[in-house]
Amino acid sequence: MTIQINSNYLEKYASEYASIVCERFFSNKKYITGQDIIKLTSSTQVNFFVIKRLFELWQEELAKLKSNPYFDYRDIAVHDALTQFMNVLSRRIKVEKDDLKPLVEAAVSQAVFLATDPVGYYQSEVSKAPDSKINDYLKENKKYYKWHDRAVSFLIDKAGFGHDKGEYLRAISANYQVVKDSLESENLLLATLGDVKAFNLDAYLEKENEPTFSAPETKPVQETSSSFFDQMEEEKPVERKVEEPKVEEPVYKEPVYAEPVSKPSNGADLNPSTLKSRFASQSYKGMKGVIGELSESLAINQRFMFTKELFDGNSDLLTHALKSIDDCRTFNEAIQLVNQRYVHELNWETDTEPVQEFLLLIYRKFDEV
Structure with missing residues (x-):
């Protein structure tokens, strides 16, 4: 078959x-x-x-x-x-x-x-x-x-x-x-x-x-x-930079290949209400105000960090994610999309700084409290 x-x-x-x-x-x-x-x-x-x-x-x-x-x-x-x-x-x-x-x-x-x-x-x-x-x-x-x-x-x-x-x-x-x-x-x-x-x-x-x-x-x-x-x-644009597998000298009867790279995951969905409460109660100096299209608003250092830390070094995935989030109508809808497409697919550690900064930008885009 x-x-x-x-x-x-x-x-x-x-x-x-x-x-x-x-x-x-x-x-x-x-x-x-x-x-x-x-x-x-x-x-x-x-x-x-x-x-x-x-x-x-x-x-x-x-x-x-x-x-x-x-x-x-x-x-x-x-x-x-x-x-x-x-x-x-x-x-x-x-x-x-x-x-x-x-x-x-x-x-x-x-x-x-x-x-x-x-x-x-x-x-x-x-x-x-x-x-x-x-x-x-x-x-x-x-x-x-x-x-x-x-x-x-x-x-x-x-x-x-x-x-x-x-x-x-x-x-x-x-x-x-x-x-x-x-x-x-x-x-x-x-x-x-x-x-x-x-x-x-x-x-x-x-x-x-x-x-x-x-x-x-x-x-x-x-x-x-x-x-x-x-x-x-x-x-070429920034691409996924994963360390190549360390391969032993080939022994053709019993070849030895690289160990897989495992990515940590806490396996938990993001909760939109919890995120809104947290971001609304905190003061982010220099980050107040609503931002426009995420696909056009990221600073160079943010784009590099998100590409490397959250999207496996694949700039295409980041670009597509930003445009998909821009198409959402509400913060809740955006977080639901992030849960479905990225948290589990890319095994995000949701408490890490890159993930939290990414979520904060989404929160600021929709200006919800």
Whole structure:
């Protein structure tokens, strides 16, 4: 028995999602640049999968040039000139609406695949890598992996892993079983797509059985000598920074993987009445008055703290949470949403300072006593 994936739903959803995104962006612009793509949607993973595809097309173009039999591409002068040309080309990304839409569609499908089946996705990535360059492929592409990256990042530069794809595939599956409880839930990841169009997970996964998935079908920059794609590490927003698992040197008969990261939880729901009474009775110097939209009111240090301490380092989840709270009508409704989506899903220790500061901001937004 396997989970029945509704590929028709995913195809229709990805097409509608891409249409909405393109209509929004190109309402007053003729083309999109690489820098624009990085922040195209509130889902960082979708954005970076678009960039990943452009990187692949960039490499294909380079391979075509080098396949010409009439020129010596091994010559150092030719190599340096070609590298400089390709790097300049990468910093001149200009994509028009009709060409962007299929890129976004494919990126959405890949993001859903990764969120719902990280083992299947990363095994498909290993399968695409050249036999002799699996580590190089993962190392080159790790900058584009924003969700569930701990399922594969521990393999990069790991001594002892050679060219055997089977070893990589087995290691990914085994490591996932160890770290899966510390990864974000698929519901939270897919919720970041909701700012464009809500994703119905129940419509996509038609039966609840053992999961076995198949991969879906698939501003000017200052001149430097590097490519646009090399700069992705610097340009990316704040992401989840979890210490990578400490892996012993592989022993292939009995491999040893990382211990899971456990997160404390007091398991208690927040009580809106208790919170209102507490905040109303206390004086917060310098914090009086009503604030506007939470999604636009956080200070940089608050955004960093909440991302790191409350949302597993995932800025997409924080952004989506703030916008969802902004859509609430009352403090009680907002706290109910926080209980349902975040306290238990992310195992918040509700008495800690970051949680209390987050709740205080919600209280101040609704100005209730």
